[in-house]
Amino acid sequence: MPDKEKANILIVDDKMNNIFVLEEILSHPGRNFIRALNGREALKTALDEEVDLIILDVQMPNMDGFEVAQILKSHKRTKDIPIIFASAEKKEHQFMIKGFEEGAVDYLYKPLDPALTKARVSVLLQLHLQKKELIRKNLMLEKYTLEIQQLNTDLESFSYSVSHDLRAPLRSINGYARIIQEEHKDQLNEEIRRLFGNIQNSAVRMGVLIDSLLEFSRLGRRKIAKSRVNMMELTQKVLQDLHQERRDKTSIHIGPLPPAEGDPGLLHQVMMNLVSNAIKYSAKKEAPVIEIGSSENEEEYIYFVKDNGAGFNMVYMHKLFGVFQRLHNDDEFTGSGVGLAIVQRIVNKHGGRVWAEGRPGEGATFLFSLPRSITQKDDITYATRQD
Amino acid sequence: MQPGRIDIILVEDNPEDADLTIRSLRKNGIHHSLLHLKDGEEALDFIFCTGAHSLRVFGDFPKLILLDLKMPKVDGIEVLRQLKSDHRTKVIPVVLLTSSNQEKDILDSYRLGVNSYLVKPVEFEAFAKAVSDISTYWLHLNQLPY
Numbered sequence: 001m002p003d004k005e006k007a008n009i010l011i012v013d014d015k016m017n018n019i020f021v022l023e024e025i026l027s028h029p030g031r032n033f034i035r036a037l038n039g040r041e042a043l044k045t046a047l048d049e050e051v052d053l054i055i056l057d058v059q060m061p062n063m064d065g066f067e068v069a070q071i072l073k074s075h076k077r078t079k080d081i082p083i084i085f086a087s088a089e090k091k092e093h094q095f096m097i098k099g100f101e102e103g104a105v106d107y108l109y110k111p112l113d114p115a116l117t118k119a120r121v122s123v124l125l126q127l128h129l130q131k132k133e134l135i136r137k138n139l140m141l142e143k144y145t146l147e148i149q150q151l152n153t154d155l156e157s158f159s160y161s162v163s164h165d166l167r168a169p170l171r172s173i174n175g176y177a178r179i180i181q182e183e184h185k186d187q188l189n190e191e192i193r194r195l196f197g198n199i200q201n202s203a204v205r206m207g208v209l210i211d212s213l214l215e216f217s218r219l220g221r222r223k224i225a226k227s228r229v230n231m232m233e234l235t236q237k238v239l240q241d242l243h244q245e246r247r248d249k250t251s252i253h254i255g256p257l258p259p260a261e262g263d264p265g266l267l268h269q270v271m272m273n274l275v276s277n278a279i280k281y282s283a284k285k286e287a288p289v290i291e292i293g294s295s296e297n298e299e300e301y302i303y304f305v306k307d308n309g310a311g312f313n314m315v316y317m318h319k320l321f322g323v324f325q326r327l328h329n330d331d332e333f334t335g336s337g338v339g340l341a342i343v344q345r346i347v348n349k350h351g352g353r354v355w356a357e358g359r360p361g362e363g364a365t366f367l368f369s370l371p372r373s374i375t376q377k378d379d380i381t382y383a384t385r386q387d
Numbered sequence: 388m389q390p391g392r393i394d395i396i397l398v399e400d401n402p403e404d405a406d407l408t409i410r411s412l413r414k415n416g417i418h419h420s421l422l423h424l425k426d427g428e429e430a431l432d433f434i435f436c437t438g439a440h441s442l443r444v445f446g447d448f449p450k451l452i453l454l455d456l457k458m459p460k461v462d463g464i465e466v467l468r469q470l471k472s473d474h475r476t477k478v479i480p481v482v483l484l485t486s487s488n489q490e491k492d493i494l495d496s497y498r499l500g501v502n503s504y505l506v507k508p509v510e511f512e513a514f515a516k517a518v519s520d521i522s523t524y525w526l527h528l529n530q531l532p533y
Contacts (some may be wrong), residue, residue, distance in 0.1 A: 160489060164457045167486040167509060172403040175511035178409065207509030211488075349409070 006032040007125055012042040013057040014316060025114045039063030046078045053125050058087035082124040084108055163214050174203035177184055199301055212338035219345050224263040231257035235292055255293030258301045261373040266346045273339040274305040274366050280333055282309030300369040305312045308363040320356055394419035396449045398430040398459040408518055415519030419526055427461030431469055436475060448479045448533055451525040456485035464495055471500040478532050480525050
């Protein structure tokens with residue numbers, strides 16, 4: 001009986017004695033032998049069972065070995081089974097075998113040389129088993145790929161629903177709270193108006209949270225398109241974009257920043273989030289100072305944004321980069337709690353790290369590293385770039 | 388029912404959103420005749436005079452269609468596709484008024500020939516302003532071919 005765990009070798013010969021001899025030569029704990037005494041029997045076995053190798057006697061009555069092989073090679077299920085012809089006539093085989101160029105085919109001459117037979121069988125068998133394993137793994141891979149695609153589609157329709165369906169009720173809450181305040185002004189005292197105002201604000205805030213969360217989840221699926229990014233220019237542009245948030249009294253210094261290897265849009269977002277945080281958390285200081293700079297080591301460039309603002313207690317550092325984790329009340333500083341999580345996700349996607357140092361009331365420094373590309377490691381010309 | 392001349396068709400499945408939209412228009416002095424249709428199927432039936440509106444005479448296009456994107460049965464994208472692929476109706480200005488700021492929706496809409504795409508803000512004041520600004524533009528400033 002064929003055995004699923006073992007390699008099945010089909011030996012086809014019209015003389016039982018020859019089969020015994022081959023079984024003796026090829027005997028191995030990992031192998032299982034199936035016998036066939038003529039071509040018809042051989043074909044039936046090859047079609048019905050999982051055969052890994054066939055040793056085929058050429059000179060058989062009725063259907064000879066070549067005929068059997070022709071038929072095996074023409075069937076989808078059997079065409080990939082390696083065949084070794086065993087024949088007493090030496091001359092014509094090389095010519096005959098030309099017809100079987102496709103797929104693994106070999107030949108042995110009788111009387112069989114035990115060492116040669118063993119070697120040929122083991123090579124062909126191993127090739128075949130490896131091929132089978134490869135096919136199996138490929139199928140598994142295809143299956144997983146399909147599963148991942150399905151998951152991605154699910155996630156996309158989920159975030160689509162979130163973006164569409166969760167916002168609509170918020171609009172109603174905000175809208176009707178507003179309408180009550182406007183259209184029934186006379187019936188409301190100041191306290192009631194304040195309470196309705198709270199409802200409105202909460203709805204708007206929830207809208208901001210939904211948007212931030214969506215942005216964060218979209219980021220997870222986005223592919224990064226790397227190119228060489230001039231971090232100096234990028235930071236200048238961030239400051240331009242932020243000029244409205246920035247108070248006149250805030251002084252901002254930009255040190256030399258080496259160019260990075262990364263996705264320009266995403267790195268812009270990183271810098272944007274860090275600088276706008278620095279502006280926000282230092283705004284209450286008499287003289288807010290923000291410093292943007294860099295350092296480097298063998299493996300990476302490190303960029304930092306430092307402020308002299310509210311700072312934080314290092315005990316809570318692990319909370320800084322979590323989604324919806326905040327270290328300040330909305331009364332003190334408003335925020336969605338997603339900005340630094342986005343920074344971390346982008347930097348990690350680039351193979352870098354983020355971390356922070358701070359002291360309550362004295363300021364905070366946010367740092368991120370980006371790996372230096374191989375070409376960049378020898379390239380220290382950024383400070384005196386000519387282009 | 389054979390309504391008179393309709394200036395604005397609002398296609399919106401959410402009754403509260405429809406209410407807020409209409410209030411916003413009225414509040415900002417836009418008192419044009421408005422027809423509220425509750426989904427894409429109804430919108431297509433009305434414009435193309437099929438189904439419940441088969442007795443209507445084709446033509447008399449509104450000056451503006453405010454179209455929601457996500458609706459049961461026939462969604463906004465499909466309504467847009469059908470309106471813009473018929474040479475008679477492709478001239479009607481269609482403004483998408485939706486919660487979705489998904490890039491794909493925006494891109495698909497523009498590829499189908501949407502005249503404008505508006506993401507509805509959560510904040511009512513901003514929402515009211517957006518809806519009435521865009522309606523003022525299409526109703527008063529824009530020159531129609533019909």
